[in-house]
Amino acid sequence: MAREQQHAVVVGGGVIGICCAYFLSKHGARVTVLERDEVGKGASYGSAGVIAPGHAPINKPGRVKQALKSVFDPLSPLYVAPRWDPALAQWLLTFSRNCTAGHLDRSMRALSSVGHATTSLFQELVSEEELDCDFRREGYFEVYLTDRGLHAARGEATVMRQHGFRPEVLDGAALREREAALNDSVLGGIFYPEAATLNPYRFVLEMAERTRRQGAELLTGAEVVEILEDRGRLRGVRTLDGDAIAADTLVLATGAYGGALARQLGYRLPLQAAKGYHRDRDPREGETPALRHTCMLGENSVFCTPMNGFVRFAGTLEFSGINHDIRRPRLEQLTRVAARYLDGVGEAVSRSEWCGLRPCLPDGLPALGPVPGHPSVFVATGHAMLGLTLGPMTGKLIAEYIIDGAPSLDLAAFRADRFR
Numbered sequence: 001m002a003r004e005q006q007h008a009v010v011v012g013g014g015v016i017g018i019c020c021a022y023f024l025s026k027h028g029a030r031v032t033v034l035e036r037d038e039v040g041k042g043a044s045y046g047s048a049g050v051i052a053p054g055h056a057p058i059n060k061p062g063r064v065k066q067a068l069k070s071v072f073d074p075l076s077p078l079y080v081a082p083r084w085d086p087a088l089a090q091w092l093l094t095f096s097r098n099c100t101a102g103h104l105d106r107s108m109r110a111l112s113s114v115g116h117a118t119t120s121l122f123q124e125l126v127s128e129e130e131l132d133c134d135f136r137r138e139g140y141f142e143v144y145l146t147d148r149g150l151h152a153a154r155g156e157a158t159v160m161r162q163h164g165f166r167p168e169v170l171d172g173a174a175l176r177e178r179e180a181a182l183n184d185s186v187l188g189g190i191f192y193p194e195a196a197t198l199n200p201y202r203f204v205l206e207m208a209e210r211t212r213r214q215g216a217e218l219l220t221g222a223e224v225v226e227i228l229e230d231r232g233r234l235r236g237v238r239t240l241d242g243d244a245i246a247a248d249t250l251v252l253a254t255g256a257y258g259g260a261l262a263r264q265l266g267y268r269l270p271l272q273a274a275k276g277y278h279r280d281r282d283p284r285e286g287e288t289p290a291l292r293h294t295c296m297l298g299e300n301s302v303f304c305t306p307m308n309g310f311v312r313f314a315g316t317l318e319f320s321g322i323n324h325d326i327r328r329p330r331l332e333q334l335t336r337v338a339a340r341y342l343d344g345v346g347e348a349v350s351r352s353e354w355c356g357l358r359p360c361l362p363d364g365l366p367a368l369g370p371v372p373g374h375p376s377v378f379v380a381t382g383h384a385m386l387g388l389t390l391g392p393m394t395g396k397l398i399a400e401y402i403i404d405g406a407p408s409l410d411l412a413a414f415r416a417d418r419f420r
């Protein structure tokens with residue numbers, strides 16, 4: 001079908017859906033985005049804002065042993081809320097089977113081929129589209145208090161080097177010279193020069209605006225409840241209000257919430273939601289560190305990101321199902337642990353406290369491509385901790401897949417039918 005005749009409907013207005021819509025409309029397709037809430041208010045709203053190319057998925061050798069020690073501790077960074085849920089049990093089993101060196105190597109190959117193009121694509125978008133999103137291409141520091149943590153981080157840096165990235169190992173003094181807010185307890189860490197930071201909500205809003213300018217229609221308050229097919233051929237979708245919207249191609253970019261729609265096609269994507277939290281603090285002496293660079297507090301997996309006018313503390317992976325309940329002790333833990341690594345963290349009122357649900361597949365990789373047996377329906381979800389990082393590349397590759405018939409990078413590792 002000619003590009004200008006294609007009507008692509010994108011379900012979901014998070015970073016993934018908006019990036020898909022942007023590149024589809026750039027390639028000449030007629031695009032409608034259907035978002036049940038507001039654009040960018042899902043997981044994409046409050047992320048740590050770090051573009052971290054080349055980083056491994058959550059599945060790593062040793063992860064299961066590490067997780068088993070703390071997984072039911074409600075204050076540990078990785079937490080599984082005890083409950084009877086066969087789908088979660090199956091997910092955890094598949095997850096643990098994928099915590100091997102072989103899987104890590106395959107994942108790193110797949111992610112690094114996308115990752116090498118990521119930061120420059122962000123740079124291109126920010127420059128060409130004049131996106132106002134506080135984009136800073138200045139890397140970030142991962143910092144550690146213990147020999148054990150540092151040792152593991154060095155191992156990860158070695159793996160990244162094998163895949164063409166240039167992480168730099170630094171001792172505590174060198175780190176403090178580059179980031180004065182780090183306190184004397186910090187033993188050392190890694191600098192990731194290819195990384196960048198931005199304000200994630202501003203990025204999505206700005207991209208949505210540019211997508212509109214290219215002629216796409218963005219409808220909010222439009223929840224898709226049904227996929228319409230006629231003898232196996234896609235016709236469109238129906239919204240909760242009863243509107244039928246015709247489509248030649250459908251992209252399901254529904255984040256952690258997409259399981260039910262996909263199941264209408266007999267397709268089961270084993271998604272689990274991993275809740276993360278953030279606390280934003282205004283810069284005030286004695287309450288918020290005067291942080292100049294993004295730091296990840298290694299042992300606790302908490303990101304501290306200076307954004308325009310405030311510092312965001314973000315992290316935790318909580319498997320407690322699809323809900324937005326804030327467990328206060330976990331939220332408070334974000335700033336409590338920060339005080340161990342940074343000078344100047346005190347008690348303070350936060351300007352924002354939030355939680356969001358990362359869409360996670362049990363092998364730690366996203367699913368990108370057509371739904372088995374439904375060549376006009378694509379999925380683009382499961383980005384877990386890397387949804388912002390992989391957002392623009394996902395949009396570009398999905399658009400190439402749909403419009404040109406083949407993406408410019410090999411997406412075999414991300415096939416949507418790999419869990420059958």
Ligand SMILES: Cc1cc2nc3c(=O)[nH]c(=O)nc-3n(C[C@H](O)[C@H](O)[C@H](O)COP(=O)(O)OP(=O)(O)OC[C@H]3O[C@@H](n4cnc5c(N)ncnc54)[C@H](O)[C@@H]3O)c2cc1C
Pocket residue numbers: 011012013014015016017034035036037038039040041042043044045046047048049050051052222223224225253254255256257258261275276277278303314315316355356357358359380381382383384385386387388389390
């Ligand atoms: C605390 C935290 C920190 C993070 N930090 C980083 C980071 O530093 N770097 C990074 O790369 N990633 C980070 N992430 C991960 C990243 O935020 C996610 O992977 C990413 O936002 C997922 O984007 P998405 O578009 O798939 O999902 P979402 O942003 O959740 O968007 C999905 C959208 O689909 C809509 N939707 C769902 N169902 C329907 C329907 N039936 N009809 C219409 N609309 C529907 C929802 O309303 C939602 O708006 C972080 C996540 C968290 C929680």
